[in-house]
Amino acid sequence: MDFSLTREQQLAKEMFEKFVENEVRPIASEIDETERFPIETVKKMGKLGMMGIPFEREVGGAGGDFITYIMAVEELAKACATTSVILSAHTSLCCWPIYTFGTDEQKAKYLPKLLKGEYLGAFALTEPNAGTDAASQQTTARLEGDYYILNGSKVFITNGGYADVFIVFAMTDRSKGTKGISAFIVEKGFEGFSIGKIEEKMGIRASSTAELIFKDCKVPKENLLGKEGMGFKIAMATLDGGRIGIAAQALGIAEGALNEAIKYMKERKQFGKPIATFQGLQFYIAEMATKVEAARNLVYKAAWKKQTGQNYSMDASMAKLYASETAMEVTTKAVQIFGGYGYTKDYPVERMMRDAKITEIYEGTSEVQKMVISANILK
């Protein structure tokens, strides 16, 4: 059993830490406040290979590994949850399904630009009436000559307003239920495709969560991802991997809040001494740090299983369930430790607490994770 990072992963971690300190932390509060999508950060990450970490160089990737990618999401999330989810949705939810289910032509056409960050990716499954019940897709696609014609709308699509390439799910044959769902690669600018409302959110406020509208949208038939009817399978497999990304995001948020709390406890004085000397708060820190460590072990174990080709579906769900609930708990406690100051925008912990909440909801709510876990155990 070996918990240590490889030499390459160690160098990558150093690089991420520097990048976060110089490029991400300084703007985290500003982009939260103004809901400004940090496109310049995306371009910088692209140049450094961060937008294509776990893919081989042969397909245009950076030639890293999955654990390094997870580490990148975690390090970003320590300072800015928005930036981390941009990377996670792009890599896990758009690049990965094209890499895994795409034809050689699709891979050659989309991956090099996506993996260099010249294109930003998104994943469009959720609809107004198909959230956790993802199977009840109302968006339809029908084949007409050389094109599939898509009609319907998607909501809450991460990266939506800025993405160039979308993985879009639609019903090609309603009579077949989940087996009638298909996946498509849709480009920004395809005829009949437009961006609707950009959501105003509680947290991850700069991440551009958009509504997508398809009105007789023409998608070339060669942009069908996988085969007709494979869409639901593609979506579920994609989300399995994506969950490790969100778990890493949650872990990073929790670590970020824990670090802030530790620093503050050593500085802040009450009753003539640092509040770090009070046992009540010391116990808070002990509990927070222990939960963060447990979450880290779940996240990295799931990532390791994925990287080594093992079945990781349940591990990913456990990691996401536990890390997201830890993020919520740790950030809430961090605000408590900061007291009145924690409730203000003078310190980052209130933002971290708002950011943490979404990790219990997207890419499968905590309740869905429990369904996945129990189904794996009781099968």
Place this chain on the structure above:
Amino acid sequence: MNILVFIKQVPDTNEVRIDPKTGTLIREGVPSIINPDDKNAIEEALRIKEEVGAKVTVVTMGPPQAEKALREALAMGVDEAVLLTDRAFAGADTWATSLVLAKAAEKLGYDLIFAGRQAIDGDTAQVGPEIAEHLNLPQVTYVEKVEVLDGEVRVRRALEDGYETLRVKLPCLLTCIKELNNPRYMNIYDIFTCYSKEIKVMGLSDLGLQKEEVGLIGSPTKVKKSFTKGPKAQGEKFDLPPHEAANIITEKLKGMHLI
């Protein structure tokens, strides 16, 4: 064009503490980094490579652990890395160090040499200039801008109250300051290939040097004692108009027979 960049692995002085008893640095547990000015040197070499094409080789003298600094440079995108290591090199002052580096430069070949202005652990700013002297090369220190022209470089050298612009024939040696550029980050592409690249290792005999010329024996500098200055008392404070204050200062200095 062959560009050599001399770098040094140093303890991250932001994290260094000083042992109050011995007055020396406590190096245990302190992370090692590439000296900050040297990173500017690497960046400038890589920038020139991208602009006009060049092979960039990074060179360091140090113990085997200094390999980490070379890997980091490779992860930033340099082409080759050379480690100058030998037990005989230990304890070298700037003279002995610069001699080893100059010999390495002769062996490796060069058109342009970059070094950092000074290292944050020693702060001498001597090694770069001494390499140039050993090699009989023109040198410019405190460089804040470089332009490559045909067979020469135009550089801007920072002065305390301005700058001077100089044209220098190649080959030459330039020492870099942080105003020169913003060093790039390592990148994932090079991070995942840097450990599969070979690092050329050269020792005493490879450089054609004798034991007496290098390391502690070859170092004319002798450190007699190093110590931390004791804290001074607060001194006297006078809150007076400038004219009267000047009189008091003059009287005090006269009293101490200093003026």
